[in-house]
Amino acid sequence: MTTHDQSEVLARVARGLLYSESEAAFQSGLRRSDLIFEYNHTPPGEAARRRDLLERILGSVGERTVLLPPFHAGFGSNVHLGDDFFGNVNLTFVDDVEIRIGHGVMIAPGVTLTTTGHPVHPDLRVDFGRYSEPVVVEDKVWIGSNAVVLPGVRVGHGSVIGAGSVVTRDIPPMTVAVGVPCRPVREITEEDLKERQEIR
Known part of the structure; x- marks a missing residue:
């Protein structure tokens, strides 16, 4: 494949259009x-040694990062983690394009962040036809166990994604969102600062 052909494929990928394996x-x-x-x-x-490997695997990695093994990634090099990140076991990155995760993010076991989907019509899935769109998880987000974040989604600052949710669209900042498909159910407010605190 020529450099021109490669550039054409990358341009299609960047626009979220179909491309093949x-x-x-x-x-x-x-x-x-x-x-x-x-x-x-x-x-x-x-x-x-783990830290050295992580710096060689990922596109970028912040300070005080914890990523418990095993984790899985199609590339690894398209994943960017901020400071104070905690990723629990069996975190999967389908990172055909960039996954950007901010500072202070916590991700529970069994979560999948995927940038890639496939067309509905089977004739378009020949040679593993697919499309890819970046995923962004902003600062201080908490994603519960076994949640799935789909291509093109942005999860807003401070939000909580409930366990088992399938996130198909953007989630606003400072909201609790749950379900299949995932939907905001309430805002996060100052009242939440009292949670599990002793009342004196």
Whole structure:
């Protein structure tokens, strides 16, 4: 594939249009599969080694980042994590394009963040036809266990995504959102600061 052809494919990807596995094969060098395997098999006591691997795997990684193994990523290099990030076990990044996660984000076990979907008509899924749109998780978000965030979604600052939710559209800042499909159910307010606090 020529450089011109590659540029044309990348332009389609950037616009959220369909592309195939064969067309995207030139990006295979950006995959960090071997490093992800190594990270997932690194003993818990080797924190410095884990950090070094994470810096080599991800597009960028903030300070005081915890990502418990195993985690999974199509590329790894398209994932960007902010400071004070906590990702629990079995976090999956389908990162054919960028996944950007802000500061102070907490993600529970079994969550999937996917930038990629497939067309409904089977004739368009030949050669694994697909489309990709970036995912953004803003600062101080908490995502509950087994939630799925779909392509093109932005989760707003401070929001909470309930366990088992399927997030198909943007979630406003400072809201609790739950369900399939995920919908905001209420705002997060000053009253929530009293939660599980002793009353004196």
